[in-house]
Amino acid sequence: MRLPHGAGLTAIRKVRAIVNPGGGSLAGASGDPADRIARAFADQGVEADVRTTSDLAAAFAEAATAEGIDAVVAGGGDGTVSAAAGALAGTRRPLGVLPLGTLNHLARDAGIPLDLDRAAATIAAGHVRAIDAAEVNGRLFVNNSAVGLYPRLVRDREAQQEELGRGKRLAMLAASLRALRHFGRHRLTIRIGGRAAPVKTPLLFVGNNSYETGLIRLGRRAALDEGGLCLFAPLVRSRLHFLGLGLRSVIGLSKQRDFIGLFGIGELVVESPRPLLSVALDGEVARMETPLRYRIRPAALKLIVPDPGSDAG
16 A cells, blocks of 8 residues: 655554453453453564553543653554554654454554554564644544435444344444434535535445445545545435445445545534434444534554565555
8 A cells, every 4th residue: 555655764662552341352261362462562672661541532642642652552443553653643652553443444554463463563674754634623533434225324333232142243234224223314505615515324434545436346446645525425316216226336336426426625504403313433423512513634644564575465
């Protein structure tokens, strides 16, 4: 993947690793996760101060200004990484990622190894790149944000995980089927650069950089530093129309009239007749006041990535 901006090497001797105890690959694992992570860094000659906590926002805020460390490490899924990025964006302190979640979107797009030991080795090597961040109403995200169908899926998925003990993937499948039974559309107005367009859609998706929709790299990004948002909104009338569009998009047969697709956007505003909307950000859901104001923050986050000349990903 291409990450040319802000290239540099940082000496990594000591890190603060904040670990989400609910990380997908940690749940049910034998042994103390903190000890495993500390050993993985020690094998690379790096001292790791590993702290396991559910209060991620406070932990990352404190780590962002802590003395005596060379990087902050987020151990968990995309929600954990997003919380870390919210504290570190706009600072000079680099972020390392231990992908311990279920999907690990940012890690995959950045080529960061999903194996714990190889991820620790990547952080120890200290290759830093500046990547873009995005925000909505002042809240930062590193992957994507959505209104409509997806926030409903996430809330349902979380309820099933907590109440029924289902795994994340199974819970998401069940939530998807349930959401389709209650299909609905949102009346929104999209404003970009002084121009406004009304849209009626079940799902508004805003991505940090351009997302691909083809079968081979569905949901992936070719770059994290293009300096622009992308926006997708399917223009469908029913659940069958929505399912058909999804299938056509995957195999590359969708047509422009089926959806709104915009790229390279610096800022956009989403208006709604509702005073509050549920908004998904990197797999988490928040209630936000409307209008929703999105903007890109080019090169705002210093991310530790594999050596561009290696095959670590």
